[in-house]
Amino acid sequence: EAQVTQNPRYLITVTGKKLTVTCSQNMNHEYMSWYRQDPGLGLRQIYYSMNVEVTDKGDVPEGYKVSRKEKRNFPLILESPSPNQTSLYFCASSFLGSYGYTFGSGTRLTVV
Amino acid sequence: GNSVTQMEGPVTLSEEAFLTINCTYTATGYPSLFWYVQYPGEGLQLLLKATKADDKGSNKGFEATYRKETTSFHLEKGSVQVSDSAVYFCALSEKNSGYALNFGKGTSLLVTP
Numbered sequence A: 001e002a003q004v005t006q007n008p009r010y011l012i013t014v015t016g017k018k019l020t021v022t023c024s025q026n027m028n029h030e031y032m033s034w035y036r037q038d039p040g041l042g043l044r045q046i047y048y049s050m051n052v053e054v055t056d057k058g059d060v061p062e063g064y065k066v067s068r069k070e071k072r073n074f075p076l077i078l079e080s081p082s083p084n085q086t087s088l089y090f091c092a093s094s095f096l097g098s099y100g101y102t103f104g105s106g107t108r109l110t111v112v
Numbered sequence B: 001g002n003s004v005t006q007m008e009g010p011v012t013l014s015e016e017a018f019l020t021i022n023c024t025y026t027a028t029g030y031p032s033l034f035w036y037v038q039y040p041g042e043g044l045q046l047l048l049k050a051t052k053a054d055d056k057g058s059n060k061g062f063e064a065t066y067r068k069e070t071t072s073f074h075l076e077k078g079s080v081q082v083s084d085s086a087v088y089f090c091a092l093s094e095k096n097s098g099y100a101l102n103f104g105k106g107t108s109l110l111v112t113p
Helices: none
Strands: A004-008 A010-013 A018-026 A031-038 A041-050 A054-057 A076-078 A089-096 A105-112 B005-007 B011-014 B020-022 B023-027 B034-037 B042-051 B056-058 B062-065 B075-077 B086-093 B101-103 B106-110
Touching: A004 A089, A010 A018, A010 B075, A018 A031, A018 A089, A018 A105, A031 B101, A041 B101, B005 B086, B005 B101, B011 B020, B023 B034, B023 B086, B034 B056, B034 B062, B042 B062
Parallel strands: A010 A105, B011 B106
Antiparallel strands: A004 A018, A018 A076, A031 A041, A031 A089, A041 A054, A089 A105, B005 B023, B020 B075, B034 B042, B034 B086, B042 B056, B056 B062, B062 B075, B086 B101, B086 B106
16 A cells, blocks of 8 residues: 555653654655644645755754655654654655655654 | 645535635746645545646545636535535645645634534
8 A cells, every 4th residue: 555654653752852753655756745733833844855865954944854865764853852843743755746745644742 | 935825714614515715825936736635633635736727626526726827726615515524725836846845724624514
């Protein structure tokens, strides 16, 4: 089944403890992105990647890192999480960006 | 830069009513336009898309037409069902920005029996 898989689905962590949210797609897509969704603010892009080893900042990149060492994986790294990074995170991928993206099921992160 | 503006919700309709959710956009080039739907507790699903002016996207009874002259992509459905209750997001992507998706803030739709 074609899909984008994020893990974990839910995560509660403490301020400053490094964490990684994994994202993997099995569709051989070139494009991948990370978004966060917050009440009243909608969906905002964190980082995106157009191909292996090619990444770029989105609208809200501060406090996040990404890497794209393989086409299928695009992990989101929070080196020192803070409470304002409590949010619902979505990973998405696309064969060609103009055709639309497939989204993962989301990761609900709480930083205390 | 690119941006998407969609009507604020929540929108409450009775079953079988006609639905319109307005969406307008600003883009520097020639974007592709999308409607995504998010059901409660779930991720986003692509509802329909249009990649060039005058294209009409359609799916599950929903339609939207890419209007370049009015920079709009309004979502319509002739007869909504309770199962259509969800949050609807208008979005665009463009080659100049690496095909990253720019979303509107979403419109919550509640359909009552």
